[in-house]
Amino acid sequence: MHGMSTYFIRRLLLIPVTFIAITFMVYAVLRLVPGGPIEQAQMQIKMAMMQEGGAGAMLGQTGDVQIPEDAMKELKEYYHLDKSIPEGYSRWFWGILHLDFGTSYIYGKPVLDVIVSKFPISVYFGLIGYFASWIICIPLGVSKAIRHKTGYDTATSVLVFIGYSIPGFVACLILLMMFGGGSFWDFVPLGGFRSDNWSQLGFFAKILDQVHHTIVPLIGYLIGGFASMTILMKNSLLDNLGADYVRTAFAKGLSERRVIFVHAMRNSLIPLTVGIGQALGLLFAGSFLIEKTCNIPGMGLLGYNSIIQRDYPIILGVLVFMVLIRLTGNIFSDVIWAMIDPRIRFGK
Secondary structure: OHHHHHHHHHHHHHHHHHHHHHHHHHHHHHHHOOOOHHHHHHHHHHHHHHHHOOOOOOEOOOOOEOOOHHHHHHHHHHOOOOOOHHHHHHHHHHHHHOOOOOEOOOOOOEHHHHHHHHHHHHHHHHHHHHHHHHHHHHHHHHHHHHOOOOHHHHHHHHHHHHHHHOOHHHHHHHHHHHHOOOOOOOOOOOOOOOOOOHHHOOHHHHHHHHHHHHHHHHHHHHHHHHHHHHHHHHHHHHHHHOOHHHHHHHHOOOOHHHHHHHHHHHHHOHHHHHHHHHHHHHHHHOOHHHHHHOOOOOHHHHHHHHHHOOOHHHHHHHHHHHHHHHHHHHHHHHHHHHHHOOOOOOOO
16 A cells, blocks of 8 residues: 555655656747748738738838837737747746736637637546447447357458548548538538527537437547457456456356446456556547547637637647647556556555
8 A cells, every 4th residue: 555655645646747758848839930920920911911902111022021119019018929848838837826827819819718618528528428329338338248259250350440441530530521511411410519599599409419419429439448448448358357366256157247247347447547647648638530530629629729820828728638638548547557456555
């Protein structure tokens, strides 16, 4: 027990170090790559001048916008780019410690307010997708193990590997093309979290509308871990069914159902706990590609758009949440692993 406590304390102490290392590297890269807010301001000025039909004195010989030095200094101060990378990161990190994530370039609002408004949507889809994976994949894996090398096992294996070969966002795209608005069936909406008139609908109409908007993203989330979780459950149960303690249980006269679902199942679930940390990241931070494909206004789509639009405060804000969730999620996986399997002893 002492060794386990020491292990978790070490892991907790590593979180700040890992967090600083990751966020500093991303901050430095964002400061060094072209296409930042200054370059975008230059592009907007250039486009405005071209639409007005005049080049003016602000366009150089190469066609680049020549912003006056005073205006450039004000822009850098406004976007907090007037400091060196270490000093700029220190100021940003100090703000994070005080829950000041800065102001979004695009939305013009505090970053934390923007993220909090998107957070529940990603949690909604992440929770439903995660629990659906367990509800479907574990029984399927158990049934495949019990009927190993039968026609049922072969048929379901084909289904599993077809799912494994299709990325979640591609499955969403195919379903939207086949069943989305404007198609022959026109069964599901083309995207979004809810209909525009959702607040005006009745109670049951709201539920039906939410279900319609959930079907396609749910399949996308589900198919991502469908194959791996099913096969992992099957192989783990097969290994435990061949173990000595299972043969001893059968020798004592216990029923097959009790041996499988009481004795073997508990140990078979242990390998699945390893992925809980990664699942928590998807659960709370959303999926960039699925939310983009289905136009879901969650954390994933927010992060994707912030990268495209070079909204550095939003990028770093989303990164903070994702890093902390992944780091704590991995520790949470170890805790559950130790709770399920009392044989686990972490190194001292």
